[in-house]
Amino acid sequence: MDEEETPRTPRALIVDDAEGMRAYMATLFETRGFDVDTCDDGGRALSLLENGAAPDLILLDIMMPGTGGLAALARIRSSWPEVPVLMVSVVGKASTIVQAMQLGATDYLTKPFEEAELDAALDRLGLHSSGLAGSSSRGRGVTDPSQTVWVSSAMREIRSVIEQIGDTxxxxxxxxxxxxxxxxxxxxxxxxxxxxxxxxxxxxxxxxxxxxxxxxxxxxxxxxxxxxxxxxxxxxxxxxxxxxxxxxxxxxxxxxxxxxxxxxxxxxxxxxxxxxxxxxxxxxxxxxxxxxxxxxxxxxxxxxxxxxxxxxxxxxxPLRERREELPLLVETFLARYAVLYERPHTGLSQRLIEAMNAHDFPGNIRELENMIKRVVVLENEDSVLAELSRPRTNRSERRAELDAMLDEIEENAGELPLREVGRLFAQEVEREAIEHMLNLTGWNRKQAASRLGISYKTLLQKIRTCAVEVGG
The missing domain is CATH 3.40.50.300 (P-loop containing nucleotide triphosphate hydrolases)
Known part of the structure; x- marks a missing residue:
C-alpha cells in the first residue's frame, strides 16, 4: 500500500551581509515552517545556486559589499528565472528598488519591516505561513497583541465607532x-x-x-x-x-x-x-x-x-494616555517573544514595572514591544532599566538650551564665525532627531540608522560627536 506523500518543507535562501539581520530573518522564516540557508553576499549565494541549492524563495539584500544585491539579481534572473526573489532595502535607498523591479525582482520589503509585511509578501507568492508545516506549533495559544489594546476606555470608544461603521x-x-x-x-x-x-x-x-x-x-x-x-x-x-x-x-x-x-x-x-x-x-x-x-x-x-x-x-x-493597557501588553509581548526566541517566560521585576509606569513612551506600543523583546532575548533587564533611568531632555528644555546658545552668541558678537554658529545648531538638531529615532526603535541602532537614511557607521559617529547619551 502506498504511503501518503509528506508535503515538502519549503526552503528560503537569505542573503544579507549583516549577521544580526540574517539571524533575525532566519528566525522569522523558521517559525513560518521554512528550512533556511543563509550567506553574507551575492557571490556566495550564486555559488550555492550553481552547486545545486534549490530554494523556493530568495530574500536578497540590495546593499552588500562584494557582489551586491542588484548584480546578484541580474545573474539569478538570467540563470534561475523561475525562483522568486524578494528584495530588501533600507528606506533611505528606496530609489534603488525601482532598478531592482526593472531587473525582475518579484517583490520587495523595506527595512525595518513588520512581520505582517513579510506575511503579506509571502501571501502574494503563495507561500503564506498559514499553509506551512510546522508553523503552527510555535506560538500556539499566545495572545495576538492586536487584541490587547481594546481594554482601555479610549480604545473601547474607538472600537464602538468601528462597529458603528462596520456595514458601510x-x-x-x-x-x-x-x-x-x-x-x-x-x-x-x-x-x-x-x-x-x-x-x-x-x-x-x-x-x-x-x-x-x-x-x-x-x-x-x-x-x-x-x-x-x-x-x-x-x-x-x-x-x-x-x-x-x-x-x-x-x-x-x-x-x-x-x-x-x-x-x-x-x-x-x-x-x-x-x-x-x-x-x-x-x-x-x-x-x-x-x-x-x-x-x-x-x-x-x-x-x-x-x-x-x-x-x-x-x-x-498615545500609550501614555492609555496606561491601563500596559499590564496586558507587557504579558502578551513576554509570551510572544519567549516562544519566538525559545527563551524562558519570566515576568518583569517590580523595579522595571515601576520604571515603565513612570515612562511616557514617546514611541508608544512599538517602543514598549522593543523593550520587552530586548529583555526576553538578553534574558536580563539591565539595558532597559538603564534607558528608563536616564534623565530625558524634553523639547522645551532643548529649546531653552538653544536660546541660551543664541544669547551667548549675541554677547560675543563677532567672536564666533557664522559657520561655527551653524555647526553648533545643526549638531543640536541632529542630536534631538537621533535621540527621538533611537527612542522610537527601542535603541535598536540598526533600525534607527535605516529610518534616518544613514549608514550604521555614520550613526555611531554621530552618537559620539553629538554627545547622545547611550541607552541600550
Missing part, C-alpha cells in the same frame, strides 16, 4: 503618533466590516519613491518603462472586494494625490502606461502621524482629497 464603505482617516496602533485599528475596521472575506492590502506611502509608488498602487502595462516585460496589477486591483490601507498618506506627492482622488470619486483608474479604465470595488482606510489640516493650509495636501478621506476620523491617543 465610508473612507476612514486614522490619526495618531508613530507606534500608537494605527495599523491595528485599520485591520479592525476591515475585520468587522462586510468585506472581511476580501483582501486587506497595506501600502506604506513613505517607503517608496513617487515613480515606484504609482506603479505599486495602480499597476503598469507591458512596455510602460524599461523592464516592464508584462502587465502587473497594482495594489488597488489586488484589494478589489476588500480594503486598502494607505499608511503615511501625508507623504504622498501631489501627482498621486490627484490620481487617488479620481479613484475615490469614480472607483476607476488607468495603469501606468495604459489607456483603459480599470474599475475596482475597494474601501479606503488611511493613516498619518502628521497634521493634514496644517498641510492643507501650507498647500502640501489637497483640500478636496482631505475632505474625501476624512469622512470618519479616528484619533488614537
Amino acid at each position: 464603505d465610508v473612507t476612514v482617516l486614522i490619526q495618531g503618533e508613530s507606534g500608537a496602533g494605527k495599523e491595528i485599528v485599520a485591520r479592525e475596521v476591515h475585520a468587522v466590516s462586510n468585506r472581511v472575506k476580501g483582501p486587506f492590502v497595506k501600502v506604506n506611502c513613505a517607503a517608496l519613491p513617487t515613480d515606484l509608488l504609482e506603479s505599486e498602487l495602480f499597476g503598469y502595462e507591458k512596455g510602460a518603462f524599461t523592464g516592464a516585460n508584462g502587465r502587473k496589477q497594482g495594489k488597488f486591483e489586488l484589494a478589489n472586494g476588500g480594503t486598502i490601507f494607505l499608511d503615511e498618506i501625508g507623504e504622498m506627492c501631489p501627482l498621486l494625490q490627484a490620481k487617488l482622488l479620481q479613484v475615490l470619486q469614480d472607483s476607476e483608474f488607468t495603469r501606468l502606461g495604459g489607456h483603459r479604465e480599470v474599475h475596482v470595488d475597494v474601501r479606503v482606510v488611511c493613516a498619518t502621524n502628521r497634521g493634514l489640516l496644517d498641510m492643507v493650509a501650507a498647500g502640501d495636501f489637497r483640500e478636496d482629497l482631505y475632505f474625501r478621506l476624512n469622512v470618519v476620523a479616528i484619533d488614537i491617543p
Whole structure:
C-alpha cells in the first residue's frame, strides 16, 4: 500500500551581509515552517545556486559589499528565472528598488519591516505561513497583541465607532503618533466590516519613491518603462472586494494625490502606461502621524482629497494616555517573544514595572514591544532599566538650551564665525532627531540608522560627536 506523500518543507535562501539581520530573518522564516540557508553576499549565494541549492524563495539584500544585491539579481534572473526573489532595502535607498523591479525582482520589503509585511509578501507568492508545516506549533495559544489594546476606555470608544461603521464603505482617516496602533485599528475596521472575506492590502506611502509608488498602487502595462516585460496589477486591483490601507498618506506627492482622488470619486483608474479604465470595488482606510489640516493650509495636501478621506476620523491617543493597557501588553509581548526566541517566560521585576509606569513612551506600543523583546532575548533587564533611568531632555528644555546658545552668541558678537554658529545648531538638531529615532526603535541602532537614511557607521559617529547619551 502506498504511503501518503509528506508535503515538502519549503526552503528560503537569505542573503544579507549583516549577521544580526540574517539571524533575525532566519528566525522569522523558521517559525513560518521554512528550512533556511543563509550567506553574507551575492557571490556566495550564486555559488550555492550553481552547486545545486534549490530554494523556493530568495530574500536578497540590495546593499552588500562584494557582489551586491542588484548584480546578484541580474545573474539569478538570467540563470534561475523561475525562483522568486524578494528584495530588501533600507528606506533611505528606496530609489534603488525601482532598478531592482526593472531587473525582475518579484517583490520587495523595506527595512525595518513588520512581520505582517513579510506575511503579506509571502501571501502574494503563495507561500503564506498559514499553509506551512510546522508553523503552527510555535506560538500556539499566545495572545495576538492586536487584541490587547481594546481594554482601555479610549480604545473601547474607538472600537464602538468601528462597529458603528462596520456595514458601510465610508473612507476612514486614522490619526495618531508613530507606534500608537494605527495599523491595528485599520485591520479592525476591515475585520468587522462586510468585506472581511476580501483582501486587506497595506501600502506604506513613505517607503517608496513617487515613480515606484504609482506603479505599486495602480499597476503598469507591458512596455510602460524599461523592464516592464508584462502587465502587473497594482495594489488597488489586488484589494478589489476588500480594503486598502494607505499608511503615511501625508507623504504622498501631489501627482498621486490627484490620481487617488479620481479613484475615490469614480472607483476607476488607468495603469501606468495604459489607456483603459480599470474599475475596482475597494474601501479606503488611511493613516498619518502628521497634521493634514496644517498641510492643507501650507498647500502640501489637497483640500478636496482631505475632505474625501476624512469622512470618519479616528484619533488614537498615545500609550501614555492609555496606561491601563500596559499590564496586558507587557504579558502578551513576554509570551510572544519567549516562544519566538525559545527563551524562558519570566515576568518583569517590580523595579522595571515601576520604571515603565513612570515612562511616557514617546514611541508608544512599538517602543514598549522593543523593550520587552530586548529583555526576553538578553534574558536580563539591565539595558532597559538603564534607558528608563536616564534623565530625558524634553523639547522645551532643548529649546531653552538653544536660546541660551543664541544669547551667548549675541554677547560675543563677532567672536564666533557664522559657520561655527551653524555647526553648533545643526549638531543640536541632529542630536534631538537621533535621540527621538533611537527612542522610537527601542535603541535598536540598526533600525534607527535605516529610518534616518544613514549608514550604521555614520550613526555611531554621530552618537559620539553629538554627545547622545547611550541607552541600550
